[in-house]
Amino acid sequence: MTDRQEIYDTIAAQIAPFNKKGITLTEATTFAGDLEWDSLTVMDFVAAIEDEFDIIITMNMQAEIETVGQLTDAVVKLQA
Template sequence: MDRAAILERLFALIEPFNAKGVPLGEATRFAEDLEFDSLTVMDLVANMEDEWDINIPLNILPDLETVGDVADAIRKLKAEA
């Protein structure tokens, strides 16, 4: 799966949660830049799982700090599926 396509769709999934209108990029951080709380993160994870038909293990979430990290994880999970 093309990483650029994953990023583009990921930006679209994040946008409804982006209340502050933070410009989105690969280096955008969920906690620091977007100020997402745990409920918002779980809603976003559910949307990503539905979008790509994957299961994102909860134990990897702390390692996914940026949008780019998430794109890489989705690409890896799709390749393993």
């Protein structure tokens, strides 16, 4: 799965169960600010993304990823 839009769509689908406030997702949606996720939710979500794409997202990468678009780009890069 190398198409960025497919990856974005899959990430959006993975976010849905964690999106308790029903926020409309965009590339600029932030996990901490817009979705108001705490650290436990982030860890659960990261585990789901890692399983879905069969990748490892390091703690350093997690610290730099703030938006849905940044996460999409990171997954694309990790799959390359």
